[in-house]
Amino acid sequence: MPLVVSADTFFDTGYKPLGSSAPGSYCVVTSYTAPPAVAVAVAGAQGNWYAQDCYASSAKGTRAGTVTVTYAVEAETATTLLLKVTSTARVSNGTTLPATSNYRVTAGAITRVSDTTNVSVSGGSVNLAITYQ
Numbered sequence: 795m796p797l798v799v800s801a802d803t804f805f806d807t808g809y810k811p812l813g814s815s816a817p818g819s820y821c822v823v824t825s826y827t828a829p830p831a832v833a834v835a836v837a838g839a840q841g842n843w844y845a846q847d848c849y850a851s852s853a854k855g856t857r858a859g860t861v862t863v864t865y866a867v868e869a870e871t872a873t874t875l876l877l878k879v880t881s882t883a884r885v886s887n888g889t890t891l892p893a894t895s896n897y898r899v900t901a902g903a904i905t906r907v908s909d910t911t912n913v914s915v916s917g918g919s920v921n922l923a924i925t926y927q
Contacts, residue, residue, distance in 0.1 A: 811844050811863075820854065821846040821861055829865050835877070835899060837869035843879070859885035867899075875899040876907070891919065 801816035813822045826844040830836075846861040861883045868876045877897040884890050893911035897904050909924045 813846060814861075815852075818850060819848055819858070820850070820852045821848040822854070830867075835867050835875060837867055837875060840864070840866040848883070848885075857886070859883060870898065873900065877904070889919075 801814055801819075803814040804812040806812055810826060810828075811823050813820070815821070823844050824847050825842075827842055829841065829843055830839055841864065843863045843865050845863070847857050848859045848861060849855065850858050861881055863879065863881045866878045866880070868878065870876045875898075877899050878894055879897070880892060880894045882890060882892045891912045893909070895909050896907040898907050906926050908926060909922075911922050912919045913922055
């Protein structure tokens with residue numbers, strides 16, 4: 795059985811997150827704190843990036859849950875850092891679905907390294923891990 799989910803995230807021209815949408819989900823950013831620029835990122839930096847309220851549709855009738863996005867910068871080698879972006883969705887039934895994207899930061903580039911997420915499926919959840927090479 796294939797698992798297919800498509801979501802869109804929206805940013806303004808300064809890359810500030812505005813919200814996201816996916817089938818059955820419409821989320822609006824409610825708070826935002828700019829993370830440090832990559833050029834000044836140091837190991838140990840961490841914090842809240844943004845939070846969203848999510849609804850079943852753009853009509854925003856009843857809040858269906860929230861999403862909190864945080865970041866942490868860790869030393870990887872003497873010349874690289876790992877940027878970890880963690881998104882934690884909390885739905886109204888109490889289910890928590892975390893997802894983490896890892897990026898390698900060097901002097902000249904940012905490269906996606908891996909993604910892990912818990913996906914809600916009928917009867918429970920499935921842990922999905924992707925490693926990029």
